[in-house]
Amino acid sequence: MTTIPADADTALPRAVLLREVLARLGDKWTVIVICRLNAGPRRFNELKRSVEGITQRMLSATVRRLERDGLVSRTVTPTVPPQVEYALTDAGRSLHSVLYPLAEWTDGHLGYIETSRAAYDAASPPSD
Amino acid sequence: MTTIPADADTALPRAVLLREVLARLGDKWTVIVICRLNAGPRRFNELKRSVEGITQRMLSATVRRLERDGLVSRTVTPTVPPQVEYALTDAGRSLHSVLYPLAEWTDGHLGYIETSRAAYDAASPPSD
Numbered sequence: 001m002t003t004i005p006a007d008a009d010t011a012l013p014r015a016v017l018l019r020e021v022l023a024r025l026g027d028k029w030t031v032i033v034i035c036r037l038n039a040g041p042r043r044f045n046e047l048k049r050s051v052e053g054i055t056q057r058m059l060s061a062t063v064r065r066l067e068r069d070g071l072v073s074r075t076v077t078p079t080v081p082p083q084v085e086y087a088l089t090d091a092g093r094s095l096h097s098v099l100y101p102l103a104e105w106t107d108g109h110l111g112y113i114e115t116s117r118a119a120y121d122a123a124s125p126p127s128d
Numbered sequence: 129m130t131t132i133p134a135d136a137d138t139a140l141p142r143a144v145l146l147r148e149v150l151a152r153l154g155d156k157w158t159v160i161v162i163c164r165l166n167a168g169p170r171r172f173n174e175l176k177r178s179v180e181g182i183t184q185r186m187l188s189a190t191v192r193r194l195e196r197d198g199l200v201s202r203t204v205t206p207t208v209p210p211q212v213e214y215a216l217t218d219a220g221r222s223l224h225s226v227l228y229p230l231a232e233w234t235d236g237h238l239g240y241i242e243t244s245r246a247a248y249d250a251a252s253p254p255s256d
Contacts, residue, residue: 021230021234022150022153022154023151023154025150025154026150026151026152026153026154027151031150067248068244068245069244070240070243070244070245070248091237091240094233094237095233095237098229098230098232098233099230101226102149102226102227102230105222105223105226106149109219109223112198112219113198115198116196116197117196117197117198120196
């Protein structure tokens with residue numbers, strides 16, 4: 001982990017770290033799982049049913065990474081068979097709250113981005 | 129581009145689209161270039177000098193993608209040689225403004241995430 005001097009220009013290190021977080025969030029399932037768990041705690045199979053197309057293996061890997069980062073908690077109730085429940089932690093909920101404006105931005109700019117791309121491609125055919 | 133029915137549960141499509149945006153933002157240079165241009169318009173070489181480690185080829189590809197999405201404008205002044213200046217568009221500035229809370233979240237949670245990972249790894253040695 002790189003140390004950031006307190007008096008350094010913080011724009012670049014912050015951008016670098018943000019990029020790492022975004023790259024993780026940009027994986028195929030992380031944001032969907034965070035959104036689903038923001039609605040409330042879920043057992044593994046409930047969560048799996050609510051995330052269309054995810055495999056058991058991918059969901060396991062996704063919740064394990066989120067649990068490792070302290071964004072999701074995993075609670076085991078010692079019934080037979082044991083029940084395992086996943087929930088967002090306080091940090092996970094706070095991440096969801098800052099993701100939300102970005103989700104709204106995305107929603108609000110999809111048409112704009114599509115239109116921009118069409119105009120760009122019409123004006124400059126692909127070269128490389 | 130997938131059509132989203134107006135009456136559908138919007139959480140999943142929004143999450144899917146957000147994921148696409150995040151995956152793009154999570155590439156190696158996009159967020160840094162957006163942060164640099166938020167400070168003001170820059171000529172190509174100025175921009176290149178302000179993004180440590182970027183190659184000419186990577187910067188060209190990054191600004192071209194941002195320009196195609198309508199997030200960066202490219203203005204050519206017909207001097208000899210021509211001057212090319214890049215700037216955030218209104219949409220690019222609005223994206224920066226919703227990225228900023230996520231950047232602050234990241235800044236504020238780096239220690240937390242590191243601590244969580246260390247605790248998780250100590251409790252459960254890697255299995256697969």
